Amino acid sequence: MSNPPQTVTCGRRAADVFRMMLQTTAFAAARSRAHGPTAALWHAVELHRPPAEVDSACELTVCGSLARVTPEQPWPLQAPDVCPACAALAR
Numbered sequence: 001m002s003n004p005p006q007t008v009t010c011g012r013r014a015a016d017v018f019r020m021m022l023q024t025t026a027f028a029a030a031r032s033r034a035h036g037p038t039a040a041l042w043h044a045v046e047l048h049r050p051p052a053e054v055d056s057a058c059e060l061t062v063c064g065s066l067a068r069v070t071p072e073q074p075w076p077l078q079a080p081d082v083c084p085a086c087a088a089l090a091r
């Protein structure tokens with residue numbers, strides 16, 4: 001009787017996932033750069049960290065492109081140049 005089996009981690013991880021699913025998703029607006037004929041657009045970025053930590057960071061947007069987060073811009077954004085995919089996916 002020297003080493004009892006350690007089998008407690010599995011249940012704790014499952015509880016953490018469940019708690020995360022109950023959180024409401026927060027979005028921040030992010031500005032992409034213009035690529036050739038594609039104009040710069042406002043995208044939505046899902047926030048998994050406090051807004052101060054993603055300030056000016058390049059993050060993956062909801063539609064799958066990369067854009068620089070602007071935490072002071074609330075999402076949804078009232079602007080004419082908003083990414084249509086992000087506008088449809090992040091409400």
Ligand SMILES: [Zn+2]
Pocket residue numbers: 042043044061062063064065083084085086087
């Ligand atoms: Zn987008």
